Amino acid sequence: MPLVLARIDCRLVHGQVVEAWIPHVKANSLIIANDAIVANHILRSVMELAVPVEVKARFCRLDQVAEMLKEADVADERSILLVSNASDAIKAWKNGAGFNVLNIGNLHYEEGKSQITSSVFFATGDFEALQWFRSNGVSVCVKGTPFESGILFEAEK
Amino acid sequence: MSDISPKARRSVWRRHFLIQGCWNYEGMQNVGFAYAILPALLEIWTGQPEEAQKSVKRHLEFFNTHPVMGAVVLGAGVRLEEKAAGGEGDPAGVGAFKMGLMGSLGAIGDAFFWGALRPMASIAGVLLALFNPLAGIATMLILYNVSQLAIRRRGFQAGFSGQEAVVEWLKKESLNVKTNSRKLAVTVLGGVYAGIIMGKTVAVGATPLHIIAIFLAGAVIIRFVTEMFRKSVSPSEVLLFLLLLGVLILWK
């Protein structure tokens, strides 16, 4: 089982991922799929340093997700896939990231968004994406850390 | 290198310690950041009140990182504002840079300072305090502050030298490697502490069976409570449970 967690988090790598999820799912590989980060070597280098030494970090564009997963699979690693928003998650899924549970950790507040939990706010597009995933057999679970009860939206199949 | 006057620079440095002075749920460290960078902004945008206003507004946007790491972001923020004023960069890029950096730096800072350095200073201090409280407290304060002040200082300077220098500095500082070695020290010192307090409770002349029983019971309790902490049970909840237990014991 190469992909142990797929997560939407607007902050990508941060404390909840590093301190809570990595030990919880016993991951040793982190795949950060984000076009902007790949293009900006400053942000990318700093994010690399935020990943614990014993965990391998891979940065890729959204169209490279499948290759990265394969690479991690060959190396027999347990990976966490991180994307920063719902439309990126859809792209990653379409590009071959075969997850059937999607975790939503953090989505920042913005004008006009509706609050789902204390740290997750949905825009209209996010509701549509949620529905899209459910009708494609992916359950969506909103929770920041593994220890919260969270809100689960079951897949419709 | 930055052309900002030493006076403004010193002022930003002094103010950066107050970055959490108005911490709030919506903007988190936003007011603190704007306050700290203000002396530099006033100098950079002298005679352009409208630009100055825009830049202060920029820095009142949501911002949150580890407070020590605020120093490097402030340094880099001043540098970027300077470049923008010199026509070298897009003012909007300042915000994007801060946004992109704060999460990673927060993770690095949280892991190192809250997750490794503070526990190391604390447990070292406590072990000494068992023998001499003043020596223990002094050790804890020195261990933590020498390191955090130096990192603030170096980060602040690196920030002033530009974005590339920030990355260089972070690599050189290698906080993720240091995090691991400090955590190792924490583990050893924590074990020593547990051994000492348990060794103290065994009555002089106790039977070997008794001694082994106490040791194993202690080890099991530590393992069990650790597991609860790993599952995000708060220390308060553990204490509340023990408080309830204490009340029940005294009740009967």
Added chain:
Amino acid sequence: MIWKFLLAGVIGGGCYLDRTAAYQMMFHRPVVVATLMGWIFGDFFAGAQVGVVLELIYLVHLPVGASLPPDDTGAAIFAGSAAAFVSRDAGGGCFTALILLSVLCAELGRLVDAVVRKVNGRIARIARDAVERGDIKAVEQSLLAGLTLFCITGMLLALSFSVAGAAASLFLLPLIGADIGVDLSALALALPLVGAASVFACGRTEKTAWLFFLAMSAAFAVTMAARWMA
């Protein structure tokens, strides 16, 4: 006596400032705060004794996002002040009882902290509106307002917790009874063990468990040997 409580309020308020708003130089840690309180109320050593236990218990850093940690500074103000009022010949169970009671202050302090941060949200909004109108210096006044708020609530909390601590020692403990030391002896050992667990949880628990228990065995053996030979 009253001036001592006022002093506790002022010094405690300073420690509270260090906790979040300014500097974060560890002057807010329980071992420092409890020792200071013990010193103010005349028993420096008693304060340090409860301080070291509280210090470790609250050390663990939980990755819980925006939720606030328990107010260990407040717990230390309560327990440190209270410990100084416990008479010397009372049993060690008194300290255990006080540390257990201090958790109420830790949770109360956490609630107050949340309120302060909400009010700061108002201050931040005022700052934004003022800047919008062109008054950029308003940022300075807002920060000052936030600091003042943190400071005043800190002083009030410190004052109330130190008074509560003194009251707990002088009135509550005698009420519970004199044999409290014997009854609570099991819990007296449990508290430092919770502290040790909190330290252990800060490490890479799965990989370094052997190191922890090895160090523990060695220290256990040495401590016993030292005591038995003395």
